[in-house]
Amino acid sequence: MQKIAYPARMTTEKRKPGLIKRLARQWDLQLMVLPALCFILVFSYIPMYGVLMAFQDYNLFKGFTGSPWVGIKHFEMFFNAPEFWTVIRNTVVISLLKLLVGFPAPILLALMLNEVRSRVFKRTVQTISYLPHFLSWVIVSGFVMSMLSTENGSINMLLQELNLIHDPINFLSLPQYFWTILVTTGVWKEIGFSSIVYLAAIAGVDPHMHEAASIDGAGKLRQMFSITLPSILPVIIVFLILAIGNLLSAGFEDILLIGSNPVLRDVSDVLDTYVYRIGIQNNRYSYATAAGLFKSLIGVFLLVGANYAARKSGNSLW
Amino acid sequence: MNVFSKKTASVAAVLSLMIGLSACSGDNSNSATGADSSANTPKNGEASANAPAGGGMYMLGEQPLEFSFYGHYDWYTMPNWGEDLSTQWIKENKKVNVVPVSSGGNAKQKLSTMIVSGELPDVIWLERGADVEQLRAAGALVPFDDYLDKYPNLKEWAGESTLNMLRSPDGKLYQFPNWYTTQPNGNSGYLVNKKIYNELGAPSLETTDDLYAYLKQVKEKYPDVVPFEVGQGAEGVDVLSSAFAENRPYVYSALSMMAIPTGSEMTSVFKDEAFRSSLVYANQLYRDKLISADAFTQTREQVEQKIITGKIAVYAASSPTEFGAIGNSLLSEQDPDAGYIMVWPIHKAGLDKNKIYPGAYNQLGWNVSVITTAAEDPEAVFAFLDWFTGPEGQRIIMWGPEGKYWDGTDAEGAPLFTEAFTTDTKGRDELMNATVNLQWNGNTVYVDNSKMKFESTLPEDKKSWETKWQSEITWKTQYNTTEFVNLAPAGDSNEGIINQSVGEIYEKARAQAVLNAKSEAEVLAILDKAEADAQQVGYSELLKYKTEKWQENLSKLKQ
Numbered sequence: 024m025q026k027i028a029y030p031a032r033m034t035t036e037k038r039k040p041g042l043i044k045r046l047a048r049q050w051d052l053q054l055m056v057l058p059a060l061c062f063i064l065v066f067s068y069i070p071m072y073g074v075l076m077a078f079q080d081y082n083l084f085k086g087f088t089g090s091p092w093v094g095i096k097h098f099e100m101f102f103n104a105p106e107f108w109t110v111i112r113n114t115v116v117i118s119l120l121k122l123l124v125g126f127p128a129p130i131l132l133a134l135m136l137n138e139v140r141s142r143v144f145k146r147t148v149q150t151i152s153y154l155p156h157f158l159s160w161v162i163v164s165g166f167v168m169s170m171l172s173t174e175n176g177s178i179n180m181l182l183q184e185l186n187l188i189h190d191p192i193n194f195l196s197l198p199q200y201f202w203t204i205l206v207t208t209g210v211w212k213e214i215g216f217s218s219i220v221y222l223a224a225i226a227g228v229d230p231h232m233h234e235a236a237s238i239d240g241a242g243k244l245r246q247m248f249s250i251t252l253p254s255i256l257p258v259i260i261v262f263l264i265l266a267i268g269n270l271l272s273a274g275f276e277d278i279l280l281i282g283s284n285p286v287l288r289d290v291s292d293v294l295d296t297y298v299y300r301i302g303i304q305n306n307r308y309s310y311a312t313a314a315g316l317f318k319s320l321i322g323v324f325l326l327v328g329a330n331y332a333a334r335k336s337g338n339s340l341w
Numbered sequence: 342m343n344v345f346s347k348k349t350a351s352v353a354a355v356l357s358l359m360i361g362l363s364a365c366s367g368d369n370s371n372s373a374t375g376a377d378s379s380a381n382t383p384k385n386g387e388a389s390a391n392a393p394a395g396g397g398m399y400m401l402g403e404q405p406l407e408f409s410f411y412g413h414y415d416w417y418t419m420p421n422w423g424e425d426l427s428t429q430w431i432k433e434n435k436k437v438n439v440v441p442v443s444s445g446g447n448a449k450q451k452l453s454t455m456i457v458s459g460e461l462p463d464v465i466w467l468e469r470g471a472d473v474e475q476l477r478a479a480g481a482l483v484p485f486d487d488y489l490d491k492y493p494n495l496k497e498w499a500g501e502s503t504l505n506m507l508r509s510p511d512g513k514l515y516q517f518p519n520w521y522t523t524q525p526n527g528n529s530g531y532l533v534n535k536k537i538y539n540e541l542g543a544p545s546l547e548t549t550d551d552l553y554a555y556l557k558q559v560k561e562k563y564p565d566v567v568p569f570e571v572g573q574g575a576e577g578v579d580v581l582s583s584a585f586a587e588n589r590p591y592v593y594s595a596l597s598m599m600a601i602p603t604g605s606e607m608t609s610v611f612k613d614e615a616f617r618s619s620l621v622y623a624n625q626l627y628r629d630k631l632i633s634a635d636a637f638t639q640t641r642e643q644v645e646q647k648i649i650t651g652k653i654a655v656y657a658a659s660s661p662t663e664f665g666a667i668g669n670s671l672l673s674e675q676d677p678d679a680g681y682i683m684v685w686p687i688h689k690a691g692l693d694k695n696k697i698y699p700g701a702y703n704q705l706g707w708n709v710s711v712i713t714t715a716a717e718d719p720e721a722v723f724a725f726l727d728w729f730t731g732p733e734g735q736r737i738i739m740w741g742p743e744g745k746y747w748d749g750t751d752a753e754g755a756p757l758f759t760e761a762f763t764t765d766t767k768g769r770d771e772l773m774n775a776t777v778n779l780q781w782n783g784n785t786v787y788v789d790n791s792k793m794k795f796e797s798t799l800p801e802d803k804k805s806w807e808t809k810w811q812s813e814i815t816w817k818t819q820y821n822t823t824e825f826v827n828l829a830p831a832g833d834s835n836e837g838i839i840n841q842s843v844g845e846i847y848e849k850a851r852a853q854a855v856l857n858a859k860s861e862a863e864v865l866a867i868l869d870k871a872e873a874d875a876q877q878v879g880y881s882e883l884l885k886y887k888t889e890k891w892q893e894n895l896s897k898l899k900q
Contacts (some may be wrong), residue, residue, distance in 0.1 A: 083456040084479035105842060105878055173634035193634045196856045284637050286852035303450055305832040305841055
């Protein structure tokens with residue numbers, strides 16, 4: 024029976040050329056993609072064998088072949104560690120805060136810049152706002168520390184001048200301020216750079232739509248909500264999916280540098296800093312790998328989940 | 342035609358990109374496979390390590406010797422070999438060249454990388470303890486036992502009991518000690534800004550109450566000066582704990598030990614009265630703004646800057662003389678009344694001030710050098726280290742080549758210092774600052790005795806600032822803690838994991854107690870909570886481990 028069905032199928036699909044033929048036809052394009060594929064293979068896929076460490080008692084001298092296998096011991100230890108829930112809470116809270124504030128901020132900036140008439144002013148704002156992106160966190164954290172310092176810190180001096188506070192506040196050793204400082208600094212550093220992609224998307228919106236809308240009597244604000252925003256929605260959704268996939272990456276350098284004070288550890292210790300401290304500083308490689316692997320797995324689930332949700336709106340990644 | 346040439350151009354661009362990339366990936370795969378090859382290196386090395394054993398003496402200076410040297414510290418950068426008078430002399434006369442391997446500010450990562458890639462340096466300079474044991478257990482270190490009698494300096498100067506304490510569990514000696522000693526040494530204590538002190542009428546600075554009153558006064562009269570500088574990581578707060586009990590060096594309650602010897606047992610640091618009182622006191626200072634607000638986060642450079650510019654009134658640290666000496670010479674150059682002095686250790690009223698020990702020393706000294714199996718000729722390296730720790734090597738690395746600051750030696754081998762030693766203090770200090778990070782196996786007894794012998798012949802105003810305070814104060818106030826060495830468990834052992842958890846609880850509690858507590862009761866509450874948390878993660882098990890190690894040490898020392 025199958026013998027009859029098979030050739031029938033073949034005939035219907037014959038119109039489409041085979042995969043190899045299709046690839047051969049666009050060989051020049053494929054050649055351009057190849058370096059990127061090699062890059063991913065070499066730097067993202069090949070090193071993945073390192074996750075084996077999570078299931079071993081990894082010994083630096085014995086390597087992968089000589090270290091004993093211990094199953095899921097390190098995962099159990101991680102889930103039972105006294106720091107586990109604090110670390111998870113901090114990671115999720117800091118990430119959500121960054122997402123809540125840090126994600127819409129560049130979109131807002133892009134929308135506002137789009138409405139600016141003066142080209143010079145627009146360019147100036149753009150340049151100034153994206154410069155901080157190129158500063159390393161070491162420098163940015165230096166700024167933050169000196170601005171928030173109790174001795175000659177500009178923020179404290181300003182607040183005192185305005186008679187809002189009497190004594191300087193030691194912002195960097197009071198846990199209640201840490202998340203605000205972290206998120207604000209992050210937004211300041213990245214807002215300009217992240218807004219570039221939205222500005223580009225806005226530039227691609229057909230001006231005829233705006234013209235048509237204004238003839239119909241829509242004001243600037245109406246146009247923004249009814250034309251600009253819906254037009255750049257696909258871009259926003261793609262970035263949102265990616266951001267959700269990174270939910271457990273709450274940051275590393277910024278937290279390590281600004282939140283180094285042990286008094287802040289209850290609010291500043293996130294998965295990545297924990298892995299760094301335990302793994303690198305205390306030579307517990309297997310344990311750190313297990314914690315890192317856990318984070319990656321959650322990340323994959325979140326990414327797939329977010330993509331699934333987005334697919335319903337027709338703007339998914341894949 | 343045009344389309345075709347465009348295509349070839351883009352293809353060429355892509356190809357060149359790929360070539361660049363494959364070059365990169367080549368590097369990467371090399372280091373990745375290094376993990377496997379590292380397993381073999383120790384074996385290869387071991388063979389070569391055993392080879393020279395029965396052979397003849399290695400004569401230093403006959404053939405050139407070159408080895409790589411790695412200092413396992415974030416802060417350590419080895420000065421280039423041969424760029425100062427001392428090492429230049431060694432390079433020329435002993436034909437020894439040392440190639441530095443930098444930690445790049447991240448020592449732990451660097452060492453791990455070197456182990457995994459199988460590229461260990463010939464000599465590693467590091468703390469005793471878990472890292473050494475890890476290297477030894479993996480067979481990456483060369484034992485010194487065969488060399489000890491052939492090259493006699495280490496055995497002679499360190500003594501049998503020190504060498505016994507340094508021996509690894511397999512009974513062999515792998516560690517070459519640095520600043521090992523049989524007599525008290527160390528610089529821990531309190532540095533005081535002389536100008537401010539005299540301008541305030543040189544009040545009594547003996548008890549903790551005196552200190553508090555003095556700092557208050559400083560705060561009032563010198564608003565731009567930090568009254569009490571506690572150094573990087575608020576180390577000075579640790580030092581303060583020695584003021585609240587007799588015969589109690591601060592290391593008991595420092596992060597590195599976290600165990601209080603009571604009777605024949607180790608007890609919890611959080612319940613220790615001296616530790617608790619010191620935090621209550623430090624918290625009071627902090628609330629009165631007598632300690633700078635960034636005490637826990639400031640860098641070493643920031644501390645140094647404050648001290649050498651005279652922006653502090655009192656500085657407590659484990660080695661305040663280091664910045665103090667630089668600060669003293671810089672400040673007194675501009676103003677003869679400025680500079681630094683040291684005061685007798687502060688004590689709580691009612692205690693015997695002669696039983697206050699802000700610092701500690703132990704026979705084993707500070708840290709150790711180990712020779713790895715990567716060394717081509719470990720015996721030659723040992724021969725050099727042994728010469729380096731002997732009288733001749735010490736004279737040269739401490740005071741430069743013969744002829745400038747010293748000329749000839751007395752009957753006991755102590756150098757005879759020249760006129761220039763006292764008149765050219767600037768050049769001498771420059772030399773000493775250049776070589777301080779090259780003193781890898783300091784011979785405390787020889788160096789200290791030579792210095793003291795000479796200083797005692799000098800009039801008061803000619804004495805070296807550092808030596809003066811060492812002989813007058815710091816050496817008399819350092820406590821012998823040899824019995825408490827090697828208490829730290831290995832990082833990946835059960836006790837090591839507990840040690841880390843307790844350490845984090847300790848760091849947090851200590852910072853909170855100083856920075857965030859609003860009253861004495863709050864400080865004590867924070868410490869009580871820390872005690873409960875620590876017990877939860879198994880602190881008592883850790884204390885048991887430390888007690889055992891301590892008792893082991895005691896029996897070793899009795900041998």
